[in-house]
Amino acid sequence: MTESTAARKPRRSAGSKAAGTTGTKAAGTTGTKAGTDAKRTTGTKRTTSTTRTAAKKGSETELVQLLTPEGERVGTAANSAYAEYASYVADITPDELRGLYRDMVLTRRFDAEATALQRQGELGLWASLLGQEAAQIGSGRATREDDYVFPTYREHGVAWCRGVDPTNLLGMFRGVNNGGWDPNSNNFHLYTIVIGSQALHATGYAMGVAKDGADSGVIAYFGDGASSQGDVSEAFNFAAVYNAPVVFFCQNNQWAISESNEKQTRVPLYQRAQGFGFPGVRVDGNDVLASLAVTRWALDRARRGEGPALIEAYTYRMGAHTTSDDPSRYRHDDERAAWEAKDPILRLRRFLESANHADEGFFAELEAESEALGKRVREVVRAMPDPDRFAIFEHAYADGHALVDEERAQFAAYQASFADAEGV
Numbered sequence: 001m002t003e004s005t006a007a008r009k010p011r012r013s014a015g016s017k018a019a020g021t022t023g024t025k026a027a028g029t030t031g032t033k034a035g036t037d038a039k040r041t042t043g044t045k046r047t048t049s050t051t052r053t054a055a056k057k058g059s060e061t062e063l064v065q066l067l068t069p070e071g072e073r074v075g076t077a078a079n080s081a082y083a084e085y086a087s088y089v090a091d092i093t094p095d096e097l098r099g100l101y102r103d104m105v106l107t108r109r110f111d112a113e114a115t116a117l118q119r120q121g122e123l124g125l126w127a128s129l130l131g132q133e134a135a136q137i138g139s140g141r142a143t144r145e146d147d148y149v150f151p152t153y154r155e156h157g158v159a160w161c162r163g164v165d166p167t168n169l170l171g172m173f174r175g176v177n178n179g180g181w182d183p184n185s186n187n188f189h190l191y192t193i194v195i196g197s198q199a200l201h202a203t204g205y206a207m208g209v210a211k212d213g214a215d216s217g218v219i220a221y222f223g224d225g226a227s228s229q230g231d232v233s234e235a236f237n238f239a240a241v242y243n244a245p246v247v248f249f250c251q252n253n254q255w256a257i258s259e260s261n262e263k264q265t266r267v268p269l270y271q272r273a274q275g276f277g278f279p280g281v282r283v284d285g286n287d288v289l290a291s292l293a294v295t296r297w298a299l300d301r302a303r304r305g306e307g308p309a310l311i312e313a314y315t316y317r318m319g320a321h322t323t324s325d326d327p328s329r330y331r332h333d334d335e336r337a338a339w340e341a342k343d344p345i346l347r348l349r350r351f352l353e354s355a356n357h358a359d360e361g362f363f364a365e366l367e368a369e370s371e372a373l374g375k376r377v378r379e380v381v382r383a384m385p386d387p388d389r390f391a392i393f394e395h396a397y398a399d400g401h402a403l404v405d406e407e408r409a410q411f412a413a414y415q416a417s418f419a420d421a422e423g424v
């Protein structure tokens with residue numbers, strides 16, 4: 001507890017640059033619109049009238065969209081149904097918009113390279129985020145440096161926003177380490193494979209943040225399939241009754257491996273929040289502006305002490321579940337084609353071009369940068385050394401243990417049994 005308290009101490013001064021690797025000013029830096037000076041109450045703060053309004057409003061909202069698939073900016077009028085969310089990106093600059101575009105393009109390029117590396121035998125497995133770039137970049141850029149992020153195994157775009165070097169994501173998928181980065185360096189937890197468990201970790205962490213009296217937010221990512229896990233419901237309830245400053249960010253990519261959405265839920269997922277007593281909102285997860293706006297809104301109210309919120313980012317997994325999966329066995333190609341028309345990168349490009357916010361030079365430079373990233377990723381992965389085969393025995397217990405000693409000896413004998421055992 002003492003150790004993690006140090007990690008979650010606010011390390012930010014007002015207006016400081018948000019975490020991230022973009023050259024342009026990170027879009028997430030203006031996320032504190034509603035002010036952060038409101039005192040957070042620890043423990044079981046009662047639901048405020050603002051929370052109740054938001055809950056009602058959130059539950060009535062079908063799909064928050066601020067950028068259409070055709071690249072038209074919508075929802076900007078004061079009387080728009082989404083005016084409150086739109087206000088969180090009202091002052092976004094062309095530079096910041098180009099930054100979001102760059103983030104999405106580079107993330108997609110990195111993801112494509114990782115998929116190719118798996119096909120070439122350089123990685124054991126890869127979980128592609130193709131199609132989910134806007135949900136991840138929008139929400140990731142809404143986080144502040146002192147916020148804490150609990151990802152699943154697919155949050156490569158969020159990792160990018162948190163400033164985790166993409167090559168660090170690949171060690172575990174190559175099987176050369178058990179993680180690949182220090183979670184406290186970027187307040188980005190290690191990838192979690194056990195479906196839904198990180199929702200509880202995030203909630204517990206958020207309860208700790210509240211007890212510390214800090215104004216940081218916590219965000220837990222999970223999928224539509226994870227929503228069926230008991231852990232997620234338990235996390236919702238704990239977060240609600242303890243008024244924890246946690247945002248539940250569910251990327252509904254329509255599939256949990258081969259299980260479709262209809263098998264997960266009878267009601268739209270965002271409406272589940274209502275039953276737990278906090279607001280839920282469904283956002284167009286292929287719309288980076290709406291994802292940014294809604295996540296800023298949710299983190300802001302968490303910082304103000306108004307408790308948790310559920311965001312359902314409605315999106316689509318364009319690729320396979322992982323490189324071990326063949327989606328043609330359980331879904332039709334025309335489904336993917338329909339979602340391709342809603343591509344998150346294409347719609348922002350259309351907007352940038354029609355608003356004259358980016359010229360050919362920008363796109364060409366980005367293309368070159370993407371290729372350079374792909375090349376660097378290839379080189380770093382291929383040069384990753386194999387781990388010491390016995391290292392796994394070193395970290396099971398702080399001190400020695402008879403059973404581990406026995407297992408180590410057995411493993412050594414097994415290794416020595418190979419004909420080419422020299423040097424083991």
Ligand SMILES: Cc1ncc(C[n+]2csc(CCOP(=O)(O)OP(=O)(O)O)c2C)c(N)n1
Nearest residue numbers: 154193194195223224225226253255256257
């Ligand atoms: C507790 C648990 N049960 C089952 C699995 C096997 N499993 C791995 S991914 C997955 C589907 C998850 O779907 P979803 O939550 O929608 O996330 P997505 O992969 O679509 O991003 C399952 C069942 C697991 N990793 N953990």
Ligand SMILES: [Mg+2]
Nearest residue numbers: 223224255256
């Ligand atoms: Mg899913």
